[in-house]
Amino acid sequence: MKVFIKKIFLFLLPLLFIWVALESFYRTVESNYSYKHRMISNSYNDIETLVLGDSHAFFGINPEFMDAKTFNVSNISQSLYFDQLLFDKHIDSLPNLKNVIITIGYYSLSQLKNTKEDRWRKYFYHHQMELDVPIINPLDVKKYSLALTRRFDKSITLLHDYMYKGTIVGCDNRGWGTYYKSTNNIPLVEGSRATAKRHEDFLMDFEENLVRLQSIIAYCKKIKCNVYLVDMPVYNGYLKLLNPSKLEKITNSCNDLATNYNNVTYINLKRDFRIEDADFYDSDHLNHKGAKKYTKIINEIISDPKNQN
Amino acid sequence: MIDFLVARQLETTSSVKRKILLGVSLFFNLGVLFVFKYFNFFIETFAEVFLLFGTPISYSSLQFILPVGISFYTFQTLSYTIDVYRERIRPTNDIISFFAFVSFFPQLVAGPIERASNLLPQFQKSRYFKYSRSIDGLRLILGGLFKKMVIADNCAIIVNRLFEDYTEYSGSTLFCGAIFFGFQIYGDFSGYSDIAIGSARLLGFDLKKNFSFPYLSKNLIEFWRRWHISLSTWFRDYVYIALGGNRVSKPRLVFNILVVFLLSGLWHGANLTFIFWGLIHGIILIFTVFINNETKFEVFLQNQNSIVVDFLRMSITFFIVTIAWVFFRADSITEAFGYLERIFSSTLFSIPQGNKLFLILLIGYLGIEWFQKKREHLLDIQYISSKSIRYLIYYVTVFVVFYYAGDLQTFIYFQF
Numbered sequence: 001m002k003v004f005i006k007k008i009f010l011f012l013l014p015l016l017f018i019w020v021a022l023e024s025f026y027r028t029v030e031s032n033y034s035y036k037h038r039m040i041s042n043s044y045n046d047i048e049t050l051v052l053g054d055s056h057a058f059f060g061i062n063p064e065f066m067d068a069k070t071f072n073v074s075n076i077s078q079s080l081y082f083d084q085l086l087f088d089k090h091i092d093s094l095p096n097l098k099n100v101i102i103t104i105g106y107y108s109l110s111q112l113k114n115t116k117e118d119r120w121r122k123y124f125y126h127h128q129m130e131l132d133v134p135i136i137n138p139l140d141v142k143k144y145s146l147a148l149t150r151r152f153d154k155s156i157t158l159l160h161d162y163m164y165k166g167t168i169v170g171c172d173n174r175g176w177g178t179y180y181k182s183t184n185n186i187p188l189v190e191g192s193r194a195t196a197k198r199h200e201d202f203l204m205d206f207e208e209n210l211v212r213l214q215s216i217i218a219y220c221k222k223i224k225c226n227v228y229l230v231d232m233p234v235y236n237g238y239l240k241l242l243n244p245s246k247l248e249k250i251t252n253s254c255n256d257l258a259t260n261y262n263n264v265t266y267i268n269l270k271r272d273f274r275i276e277d278a279d280f281y282d283s284d285h286l287n288h289k290g291a292k293k294y295t296k297i298i299n300e301i302i303s304d305p306k307n308q309n
Numbered sequence: 310m311i312d313f314l315v316a317r318q319l320e321t322t323s324s325v326k327r328k329i330l331l332g333v334s335l336f337f338n339l340g341v342l343f344v345f346k347y348f349n350f351f352i353e354t355f356a357e358v359f360l361l362f363g364t365p366i367s368y369s370s371l372q373f374i375l376p377v378g379i380s381f382y383t384f385q386t387l388s389y390t391i392d393v394y395r396e397r398i399r400p401t402n403d404i405i406s407f408f409a410f411v412s413f414f415p416q417l418v419a420g421p422i423e424r425a426s427n428l429l430p431q432f433q434k435s436r437y438f439k440y441s442r443s444i445d446g447l448r449l450i451l452g453g454l455f456k457k458m459v460i461a462d463n464c465a466i467i468v469n470r471l472f473e474d475y476t477e478y479s480g481s482t483l484f485c486g487a488i489f490f491g492f493q494i495y496g497d498f499s500g501y502s503d504i505a506i507g508s509a510r511l512l513g514f515d516l517k518k519n520f521s522f523p524y525l526s527k528n529l530i531e532f533w534r535r536w537h538i539s540l541s542t543w544f545r546d547y548v549y550i551a552l553g554g555n556r557v558s559k560p561r562l563v564f565n566i567l568v569v570f571l572l573s574g575l576w577h578g579a580n581l582t583f584i585f586w587g588l589i590h591g592i593i594l595i596f597t598v599f600i601n602n603e604t605k606f607e608v609f610l611q612n613q614n615s616i617v618v619d620f621l622r623m624s625i626t627f628f629i630v631t632i633a634w635v636f637f638r639a640d641s642i643t644e645a646f647g648y649l650e651r652i653f654s655s656t657l658f659s660i661p662q663g664n665k666l667f668l669i670l671l672i673g674y675l676g677i678e679w680f681q682k683k684r685e686h687l688l689d690i691q692y693i694s695s696k697s698i699r700y701l702i703y704y705v706t707v708f709v710v711f712y713y714a715g716d717l718q719t720f721i722y723f724q725f
Contacts, residue, residue, distance in 0.1 A: 004440055
């Protein structure tokens, strides 16, 4: 038995070494999560507009083209669940906040918490954005080790990127995602079908997420802050593949919020004539050029005194 | 509990009462299985049949959550009472051992379906640590993880996409999809079995082998001797032989084989797709049996002793099994026929879309199995004298498992 245990230990030793190396990599090297957390914490007193949302906001709203000092705290696959946790975490530290922009996509209102998308991300929110994430079980070993949260091949890819580029941060100091360049990387027509399918969750129950939105809105109202619910532009071919009744329900829900709360404005720019096919990176994300154009449109709307409540 | 009590009574009861007692055991075991697994299927099918004749009937289906692994442990405990009835084993008086036998955790949810004659005595004797057995258990677990995480989980991604949208793909792509499913279910189920057997071995228990390189089979009879061995031997011992086995007239033999394969299909799930899957295997197996018996064709083929002939026979068997898998994977009979219709269209001879390298690697994996075919399992490499090479193989396998693992998928056989 002793020989067996000794041999097992020796066999596992290189694996333990790899685990320690990866753990120290995740703990010491800055990621989008830790970078955003550091940047927002450093600019608490300056921020006038806060952007929440998923990848559509992350790549589509560039704070550089906003008149007000803006920070984009959105992230890839960030659900309203995490939007609310981030909002609750930072709101009391933002004395000059005037506007909160929340992007509403096709699945934002129906998205459940703790989905496949959150599988590893929730630990990064916990470790690197200092969020107390209730969906993480205290007995979950991954709560204490980031190296165990991501697939090994992804970790190796990140390690490789870090060695090659010197960073794995993919956003600028105002939180805008910089991966997507100014060309269509994925064919819009072919990509639309796959994306629409991926985004279809067949869920029509918005209750849980509407409660989250109402909580954010109510608090904003209390601190005299405007909320802009923003429907981001998408490629027309993609839009046509989505369930029209769900789209209608999303629009109605946002309109209801705008009616019921005087600090809420709903901006539906899913199809805006100013955004052309060349402004998309793929069927539902803007590229650099599109983000610049779109942010200017948003900025115009927000700066318009008519929309200041 | 019923089986434990029935078995104890069987030992001391006269022949007429023994049959009644066996009937009680069968009634309760199959009754529970029927209520949980098949009630809704049969009631819905009856309602559909009535509707076909223009008489709609109202019915209410049962809203139960299917207990995990119910088919496995029901068959395991059934085999115990039948074996006691047939006086092949003596009933146990040790209720703890009996319950441990029925609910032994490594094989509880997806087998192998153990026989009391093999597993029960192991609970009743002292177990000692044995180095070689424990090491072999770890090898089995590692091999099982490779099959599940690398082969099955990566195939699942492709298979799910192709079966969901089969109308969008060419015949050649769909045929590759069926092959991928063949590898998925093999990796998934034999991987689980290896992990279960390996875990049990670490605890000092020896479970029966459940897979023996089935895709190297040269005909369907051999395939069923190598695939899900614990289930096929269960059906052989408790259904096929009970029906008379092969020492019967030809029509009766056909009937016996068809019954076994229909039940085997139904065992997998209450869906016509599984019944069709069983039926296809049954019909082709009947042909194989008759060709072998009537024409001595099998003897002729065996005498060829050529790798080319073996390879051709394996390919034909693999092709048949692959086509039958379409029924196993499809959500409905309509979908299965639709999928097959598209496979056997003019696009069958086009260049398939998707990851061809992965398919080549899977065929390459069968090459490794071919190399290991006389060994106990994939990583049975004790015969390699160089320790460094053995360790290199272990580390490469661990690396491949970590690096190339697909997205986590539930074990397919957990649903049965």
